[in-house]
């Protein structure tokens with residue numbers, strides 16, 4: 001199950017340059033092809049985040065758990081403390097269903113997400129994969145475990161988010177047949193337990209909803 | 219084999235918490251010489267984080283493992299075999315969920331990395347000990363460590379920013395001769 005990072009964007013670029021693109025399909029694995037197909041270069045990043053052992057713990061540690069779809073990326077802010085610059089967008093989602101917390105279907109909630117690098121000309125550069133997770137794209141259906149944004153955070157954002165993602169274990173895409181799927185990279189390599197997000201992958205939304213409601217009510 | 223035995227012992231010792239293993243299956247450094255420099259665009263980061271980065275590179279990595287470290291004064295130099303400095307670090311006010319981040323900026327074929335960007339979350343309220351742990355933790359990511367263990371040391375939650383036997387066994391297993 002472990003998703004191995006077999007090749008790299010710079011190698012891909014090198015291959016592209018050397019072969020003028022002719023041999024690309026033969027030189028990259030299926031995962032790499034998928035990445036090329038669904039839009040541009042990516043860069044991989046580890047990020048620290050709070051881990052949970054169970055869905056119940058994660059639900060209890062969240063203020064709001066919703067099923068919704070991404071309405072748009074509102075402007076957020078730029079990170080420019082070092083060698084490269086990147087853009088933090090405010091991901092706005094319209095709620096379709098509240099699994100736990102105080103909100104209603106149709107409400108818009110938002111959270112910050114470092115989505116991509118900024119090139120020197122200010123245009124978006126490589127897409128940032130945080131722990132394997134792509135920035136939630138407009139139109140995408142997702143389940144997300146959120147916390148209210150503390151007043152001292154994201155003060156410089158153009159559109160200040162209402163919430164933040166409680167943990168990367170609690171970000172799921174929803175498949176057409178109503179099953180949740182985590183994009184988290186699995187580093188367990190067959191030893192020990194995979195991360196919680198990965199363990200919950202494959203659960204039907206009704207079942208996830210039932211378990212979250214149970215945890216929130218306990 | 220020694221590593222496997224050692225890890226087995228540690229896993230048993232840490233049996234009170236659920237067994238969440240970590241491994242060195244992330245991207246690893248391109249050689250056992252790990253160079254670093256300060257890539258901060260904000261001068262006030264340097265006195266806060268700089269001494270801690272130096273401390274971890276000198277007193278944890280260099281002194282306790284098979285990896286050699288060196289502070290350099292270049293970002294790129296074409297005359298060297300590994301032309302990019304291995305680690306460029308800085309601090310920033312990162313979006314929540316708060317925490318340091320490590321990015322392989324120049325991936326090499328296979329699963330090595332030529333050049334890492336390590337960014338610490340700039341939290342003025344953070345005590346010095348907490349910072350040291352964060353620095354050590356992020357630097358271990360640049361040597362290939364993955365998150366997941368909870369047995370102390372720099373990867374498994376610290377808290378004091380010191381390598382434990384588990385960390386050292388992984389690093390030497392990867393870079394030892």
Ligand SMILES: [Zn+2]
Nearest residue numbers: 083306323333
């Ligand atoms: Zn750099």
Ligand SMILES: [Zn+2]
Nearest residue numbers: 046047048365
């Ligand atoms: Zn980490």
